[in-house]
Structure formats: C-alpha cells, structure tokens
Amino acid sequence: MELYGEMHEEIRNSVREFVRRKLMPISSKIDAEDHFPVELFREMGRLGFLGITVPEQYGGSGMDYISQAIIEEELGYASASFALSYGAHSNLCLDSLWRNGNQKQREEYVPRLCSGEWIGSLGLTEPTSGSDALAMKTEAKKVDNGYVIKGSKTLITNAPYADLVLTYARTGSGFTPFVVLSDDRGFSRGNKFTKMGMRGSPTGELFFDSIFLPSDRIVGKENEGRNVILGGLNSERVILSFIFLGIAKRALELSLSYASSRTQSGQPIERFELIQEKLSYMYTRYRSSRFLCEDALRRVTADRMDGLSAASAILYTAESAEYIAREAIQIHGGYGYIRDFEVERLLRDAILGQIGAGTTEIRKHIVARELSKRFSENGRIPE
Numbered sequence: 362m363e364l365y366g367e368m369h370e371e372i373r374n375s376v377r378e379f380v381r382r383k384l385m386p387i388s389s390k391i392d393a394e395d396h397f398p399v400e401l402f403r404e405m406g407r408l409g410f411l412g413i414t415v416p417e418q419y420g421g422s423g424m425d426y427i428s429q430a431i432i433e434e435e436l437g438y439a440s441a442s443f444a445l446s447y448g449a450h451s452n453l454c455l456d457s458l459w460r461n462g463n464q465k466q467r468e469e470y471v472p473r474l475c476s477g478e479w480i481g482s483l484g485l486t487e488p489t490s491g492s493d494a495l496a497m498k499t500e501a502k503k504v505d506n507g508y509v510i511k512g513s514k515t516l517i518t519n520a521p522y523a524d525l526v527l528t529y530a531r532t533g534s535g536f537t538p539f540v541v542l543s544d545d546r547g548f549s550r551g552n553k554f555t556k557m558g559m560r561g562s563p564t565g566e567l568f569f570d571s572i573f574l575p576s577d578r579i580v581g582k583e584n585e586g587r588n589v590i591l592g593g594l595n596s597e598r599v600i601l602s603f604i605f606l607g608i609a610k611r612a613l614e615l616s617l618s619y620a621s622s623r624t625q626s627g628q629p630i631e632r633f634e635l636i637q638e639k640l641s642y643m644y645t646r647y648r649s650s651r652f653l654c655e656d657a658l659r660r661v662t663a664d665r666m667d668g669l670s671a672a673s674a675i676l677y678t679a680e681s682a683e684y685i686a687r688e689a690i691q692i693h694g695g696y697g698y699i700r701d702f703e704v705e706r707l708l709r710d711a712i713l714g715q716i717g718a719g720t721t722e723i724r725k726h727i728v729a730r731e732l733s734k735r736f737s738e739n740g741r742i743p744e
C-alpha cells in the first residue's frame with residue numbers, strides 16, 4: 362500500500378517551499394556561526410509544522426507521523442541541525458506530551474509548543490547515564506501536594522532555549538515523566554556545548570535544584586514512565602532516521618552533479634569506473650535506507666512499541682548517511698575538504714546519527730535481542 366497520500370504530498374510541497382525560500386539560504390551560516398535561527402523556528406509553528414501530530418483542538422495540525430517524517434527529511438536535506446532541533450521539540454517533547462499528558466497539560470502547555478511561543482526539550486540523558494538511561498539519578502520525592510525534583514540532565518537538544526522540558530525522574534519504585542518549566546524556582550541551564558557537527562542546534566545542560574512541582578505536572582501515571590520512555594524512543598528513532606535520509610539524499614545529489622561537471626584527464630570524473638562504483642553503492646545504500654525507514658514509519662504509526670523495525674531503520678540509515686557523506690567528500694577531492702563545499706558539513710552532521718537516539722551499539726543490541734526473541738517464539742525471521 363502506498364505510504365504517502367495526497368495530504369502528505371501537500372505537506373511535502375509546503376515544507377519544500379519553506380526550505381527553499383527560508384532555510385537553504387542560511388544553512389551554511391547556521392553551521393559556520395553555530396547560529397540557531399529562533400525566529401525561523403517559531404515561524405514553523407505559525408505554518409503548523411511544530412504541532413503536526415497534535416489534534417487541532419490543542420493547537421496542532423491533526424496529522425500523523427508520516428507527515429512529521431516528511432518534514433524531517435526535507436529539513437534534514439537542507440540543514441540537519443535545524444531538523445534535529447525540530448525533532449527534539451516536535452517529536453521527543455511535544456508529541457509525547459500530548460499523547461501522555463493530562464487535560465491541563467494538553468490545554469495549557471501543548472498549544473504554546475504548537476504555536477512556537479514556547480520551545481521544548483526532552484531531558485533523559487544525565488552525566489552518568491546515557492545508554493543506560495534507566496540508571497538516572499535525578500529523583501522526584503513526594504511532598505505535600507507534589508514533588509521536589511533534584512538532579513541534572515546533559516547533552517539536551519534545545520536546552521539553552523527551552524521553556525518546557527519533558528523530564529524523566531526516578532520516583533520510588535519506577536520512573537516518571539514530569540513537566541519542568543524554565544520559570545520554576547530552582548531551574549537553571551549550563552553553557553551551550555560547542556559541537557563538531559549539528560552546529561546551530563543548541564545543546565546543553567539543565568539543573569534542577571530542589572524544584573517544587575505540583576502533582577499535576579506528572580505526565581501519565583506515577584512510576585509508569587518506562588513505557589513512555591520506550592514508546593517515545595521507538596518513534597524518535599524512526600522520525601530522526603529521516604533526517605539522515607535527507608543528508609544522504611543531499612550528499613548523493615551533490616556528488617552526481619560534481620562528478621558530471623568535474624573533468625580530469627580530459628573527461629568528466631563520472632566516467633571513471635572507481636567513481637561509478639562509489640555512486641552505485643551510495644545510491645544502493647540510500648535506496649535501501651529509504652525502504653527500511655518507510656517500512657518502520659508504517660509500523661511505528663500502527664504500533665509505537667515495535668522496537669525492531671525502528672532500531673534497524675536508524676541503525677542502517679545512520680551508518681549509510683555517514684558512508685555516503687564520506688564518499689561524497691572523496692568524489693569532490695580536495696574541494697570536498699574545504700568548508701565552502703557543503704559535503705564536509707554533511708559528514709560532520711551525519712556522525713551524530715550514530716550517537717543520538719541511542720547509539721549504534723545499543724541499536725545492534727536491540728535488533729539482535731528482538732530477533733532472537735521472536736525467532737525463538739515461532740521459528741521464523743520476523744517479516
């Protein structure tokens with residue numbers, strides 16, 4: 362069955378128009394100056410892109426993960442760092458908040474995140490717990506009428522700008538997501554990190570110094586945050602994999618165009634068999650990534666707990682994007698190593714694909730574990 366309907370093609374056209382007019386012209390500046398174009402980000406709210414998966418009654422556009430993935434791919438093609446900030450706000454924070462939040466949170470916070478008035482983050486990683494996220498130390502202790510949260514988060518996308526952080530904390534026997542607001546007493550931010558790639562997407566630390574949170578700041582039910590984390594991570598893996606598909610597409614296009622115009626030894630370099638070999642592998646890995654991503658997107662839309670397709674899609678796509686961007690540099694020769702040529706940025710941005718949303722190693726672990734489990738259940742490789 363065709364994944365993309367008429368509504369999705371309309372979304373793709375309108376994002377492409379936004380990208381062509383507003384994002385492409387500043388994508389080098391975003392990287393060179395580590396510049397987060399906050400007003401452009403807010404404009405995405407006015408265009409309905411930020412709350413794309415949120416029902417209209419809460420200020421969103423009432424669409425689906427397929428639309429969100431389309432937006433990620435188109436943004437990722439032009440500026441992966443802008444796409445990363447979009448993903449952290451729109452998928453990791455906002456989508457999870459409206460799905461799991463109570464009525465007050467849906468009415469008070471969700472519309473502000475949809476419109477772009479507020480910027481959102483998801484706070485899971487801590488200084489001593491990354492891959493082993495459930496070893497978090499941030500703790501929320503029950504007091505009269507609420508909780509007191511103490512701890513810190515690090516490597517958080519959008520942290521330097523975040524008005525609202527969907528934050529996970531240890532509570533008694535389990536984990537609970539909470540809404541923390543930037544004007545809560547005891548909230549502070551660390552410095553913005555300087556990164557090798559994804560520059561312009563602001564990343565930083567958050568500190569919670571005994572912040573009092575009323576009980577209605579819990580997202581979902583107390584101690585039941587584990588499934589919120591896992592369901593969120595699956596959808597995050599699928600949606601973010603489209604950023605890396607966008608990078609791969611851009612790197613391949615730039616390579617095809619350069620290989621046809623650059624001549625050496627009296628002919629375009631695209632006629633050399635070793636360059637043809639590169640282009641053929643780049644294309645094959647790009648197309649295979651697309652099939653995996655679109656298949657995972659269909660599955661996660663139907664069942665957010667399908668970890669196998671989500672992990673395998675981002676595992677392969679992130680590795681492929683890095684491979685394709687590296688080969689793109691090689692095809693560009695010395696110019697590929699020069700900052701004025703976009704391909705070196707594509708490689709620096711692509712590397713994040715193997716780290717964020719769970720590392721390559723963790724994805725391999727998930728794929729192998731799920732595969733063995735399902736095979737032992739019915740003796741078949743899962744289709």
Ligand SMILES: Cc1cc2nc3c(=O)[nH]c(=O)nc-3n(C[C@H](O)[C@H](O)[C@H](O)COP(=O)(O)OP(=O)(O)OC[C@H]3O[C@@H](n4cnc5c(N)ncnc54)[C@H](O)[C@@H]3O)c2cc1C
Pocket residue numbers: 449482483484485486490491492493515516517518519556559564713716717718719720721722723726
């Ligand atoms: C630009 C950027 C943006 C980010 N945005 C966010 C965000 O918005 N919110 C958020 O919560 N986090 C965010 N992160 C954090 C990211 O999710 C973590 O960096 C990632 O999960 C890895 O954790 P770690 O850095 O602590 O590495 P570690 O977990 O310390 O891993 C170090 C190495 O050991 C390997 N390793 C660890 N455990 C195992 C294992 N069991 N088996 C095999 N190998 C293992 C890892 O794969 C890795 O190679 C961001 C990170 C970056 C760089």
